[in-house]
Amino acid sequence: MKQLTGLDATFLFLETASQFGHVSSYSVFERPDEPYEPLAAWRQQIERRLHLLEPLRRRLREVPLGLDHPYWIDDPDFDLDFHVRHTAVAPPGDDQQIGDLVARIVGRPLDRRRPLWESYVIEGLPDDRFAILTKVHHATVDGASGVELLTLMLDTDPDGDELPAADHAWIPDRVPSDGEMVLRGLGGLVRKPARAALLSARTVRELGRATRNPVMVAAANQVRSGLRGPLGAVLNIGRSRDTSVEPVGPLPTLSPPRTPFNATITPHRRFAFRSVPLQTIKDIKSALGATVNDVVMAACAGGLRTWLELHDALPDGPLVAMIPVSVRTGEEAERWTNRVSAIFASLPVDEPDPLERVRRVHEAMVDAKQLFDAVPAESLTDFAQFPPPAVFALAMRTATRLTGRYGMPVNVVISNVPGPREPLYAAGAKLLHYYPVSTIVDGQGLNVTVQSYLDTLDFGLVSCRELVPDLWDMVDAMVDDVALLAKAAGVAGPNG
Numbered sequence: 382m383k384q385l386t387g388l389d390a391t392f393l394f395l396e397t398a399s400q401f402g403h404v405s406s407y408s409v410f411e412r413p414d415e416p417y418e419p420l421a422a423w424r425q426q427i428e429r430r431l432h433l434l435e436p437l438r439r440r441l442r443e444v445p446l447g448l449d450h451p452y453w454i455d456d457p458d459f460d461l462d463f464h465v466r467h468t469a470v471a472p473p474g475d476d477q478q479i480g481d482l483v484a485r486i487v488g489r490p491l492d493r494r495r496p497l498w499e500s501y502v503i504e505g506l507p508d509d510r511f512a513i514l515t516k517v518h519h520a521t522v523d524g525a526s527g528v529e530l531l532t533l534m535l536d537t538d539p540d541g542d543e544l545p546a547a548d549h550a551w552i553p554d555r556v557p558s559d560g561e562m563v564l565r566g567l568g569g570l571v572r573k574p575a576r577a578a579l580l581s582a583r584t585v586r587e588l589g590r591a592t593r594n595p596v597m598v599a600a601a602n603q604v605r606s607g608l609r610g611p612l613g614a615v616l617n618i619g620r621s622r623d624t625s626v627e628p629v630g631p632l633p634t635l636s637p638p639r640t641p642f643n644a645t646i647t648p649h650r651r652f653a654f655r656s657v658p659l660q661t662i663k664d665i666k667s668a669l670g671a672t673v674n675d676v677v678m679a680a681c682a683g684g685l686r687t688w689l690e691l692h693d694a695l696p697d698g699p700l701v702a703m704i705p706v707s708v709r710t711g712e713e714a715e716r717w718t719n720r721v722s723a724i725f726a727s728l729p730v731d732e733p734d735p736l737e738r739v740r741r742v743h744e745a746m747v748d749a750k751q752l753f754d755a756v757p758a759e760s761l762t763d764f765a766q767f768p769p770p771a772v773f774a775l776a777m778r779t780a781t782r783l784t785g786r787y788g789m790p791v792n793v794v795i796s797n798v799p800g801p802r803e804p805l806y807a808a809g810a811k812l813l814h815y816y817p818v819s820t821i822v823d824g825q826g827l828n829v830t831v832q833s834y835l836d837t838l839d840f841g842l843v844s845c846r847e848l849v850p851d852l853w854d855m856v857d858a859m860v861d862d863v864a865l866l867a868k869a870a871g872v873a874g875p876n877g
Contacts, residue, residue, distance in 0.1 A: 448566030
């Protein structure tokens, strides 16, 4: 048994009848020349490497009364055929048909009585292609570990990779009784108050150092010094006691305006996707002295500007974007968990000039990283460990409902995930595109996730169907803005 971290459990607690905690991927494959049955091939692909894919065979075991965070157990009733499914669009399916199918599938919650994933083989695509839509709960993986999971599910050799043998025969867990889980939960509660106090003191101290506030540093150190007994000796192992103050400058202030997609969401989804050559993005960033992420963010800002203008909703100032950031070090004891934080940056949709948008994005990202560096990311995410889960779950759902009604601290989530640079295969079928399909919450009814694969940048947009019914117009506007940026930078555009 392994216990979920507070951050992992947060993605369970936020779920309601209209917002879901799973993330997905829509992958398009080229069918091999020989006779090929995608469903049978994909099922066999997963089955032969199940011993490498720990998240696929574990399910939740809740602690009664919400006394502590849930645990993962190896599912004694694991049934691969429950998770690998078959569907199709009427051939030859166009992008909008496929987007509607994906939207319907991701608009349904995962069954918590089973391992938290599903994989759909989709046939009927043009050019005799097929696709695989895989849903995995965010409690299991973040963006970085999701890419790792993908690479483990696929082959690097079209003839199939040689896989390492399992270390031992797989033996599922015995499902612990409610009484056993209650005892575990009570044991966890005993340790949390002192750990929470230490974390709070450390966070205040780091924020004080970052903001040139020696009073905050001194107060935090005083709290910490009160934990110097046997308990403090244990809790403070490996903790730095540096009391110096390292100024990093003033922290930026962000104020998100209202937009049509910042409202309470329904369970209904839209999904739209497009691709651009990665080389175009790289050429633009080199010509402008920017980064790949600057260019992606600027193209998203330009596309959103166009869409907001068409809806008479363009604000006078910038939007506020949340950009997820991996805080993985490579030294984590547990690979299948969330190690993610976020930075917050202004998104200049109010800027009509494309080159000026890139410059403003670059400056905004510098400011955002300054704020991100003010407090160690693990300090913020670790706070999720301490509230009793029953209370935290209610608080999370209440908070999202309130932000949907009264305003969200951010307008949109934009994520740029680097993907594999080598070709991947599913039982001989070559992966052509990997479109991310993320999640939305109340108050933030739009998510833009971009993932690179080989020489392509794949855009995947998810929205609430009622808030952004014309999502295809938005993603097309973003791709058009890439062409506009290329022209302004004096480089070849997406179409050469």
